[in-house]
Amino acid sequence: MASWPGGVPALELPEHAVSRAYLKISEAIVWASLPMAHGDRVIELGSAPGGAAQAMLEAGLDVIGVDPAEMDEDVLANPRFTHIRARSVEASRKVFRHVQWLAADMNVAPQYTLDAVESIVTHPGIHIRGMLLTLKLPEWQLADELPAYVERVRSWGYKDVRLRQLAFNRQEICLAALRSRAQRRVLRSAGRQHQQPQRRRDAPHASTPGPHLDLPQA
Numbered sequence: 001m002a003s004w005p006g007g008v009p010a011l012e013l014p015e016h017a018v019s020r021a022y023l024k025i026s027e028a029i030v031w032a033s034l035p036m037a038h039g040d041r042v043i044e045l046g047s048a049p050g051g052a053a054q055a056m057l058e059a060g061l062d063v064i065g066v067d068p069a070e071m072d073e074d075v076l077a078n079p080r081f082t083h084i085r086a087r088s089v090e091a092s093r094k095v096f097r098h099v100q101w102l103a104a105d106m107n108v109a110p111q112y113t114l115d116a117v118e119s120i121v122t123h124p125g126i127h128i129r130g131m132l133l134t135l136k137l138p139e140w141q142l143a144d145e146l147p148a149y150v151e152r153v154r155s156w157g158y159k160d161v162r163l164r165q166l167a168f169n170r171q172e173i174c175l176a177a178l179r180s181r182a183q184r185r186v187l188r189s190a191g192r193q194h195q196q197p198q199r200r201r202d203a204p205h206a207s208t209p210g211p212h213l214d215l216p217q218a
Helices: 021-032 051-058 110-121 140-154 181-189
Strands: 041-045 062-066 081-084 101-105 130-136 160-164 172-178
Touching: 021 051, 021 101, 021 130, 021 172, 041 051, 041 110, 051 062, 051 101, 101 110, 110 130, 110 140, 130 140, 140 160, 140 172
Parallel strands: 041 062, 041 101, 062 081, 101 130
Antiparallel strands: 130 172, 160 172
């Protein structure tokens, strides 16, 4: 159950946001309660134009964006962002080493998103702790396949897999996955689960700041 009134988080799209993907990833991070911390590395598949990357950078994460399309100039200017201008299947698997988290919001059917993710997380030498995947449903009948999608992700070694259509999702579903339920129990014991995002005191942009996520220090 979400702790927000009506199930809608108190998030607004700030003026400087590159795209509404900023809101989608912000809500997903809060809902999923993944034990992310400042300085963690996340790789994002389908990162252009950069709304989600922008939100994650402002939350203190280091972001590697994989997308053949152009990224927003402000995102590219951030020293903690790296752009791999290629499709995920073309990117060297060395790029994914020493990365803790994976996010994906690709404009393809769920099967192709899962194919791309599987080729990464099952590759030797890559150890992704958790994921936030946006699964597009161009036809609502694809919702019948959601249990199979969950089982597929579990077959990669992720024991804690959850689905939710978030308030800022459209015809799509957010899938959150962790390798171990113990990771979430640690977060819960720290009293941070279901907390609303905290406002940062330091404005990360010259424009009027929005409700930026504040992740715990590593």
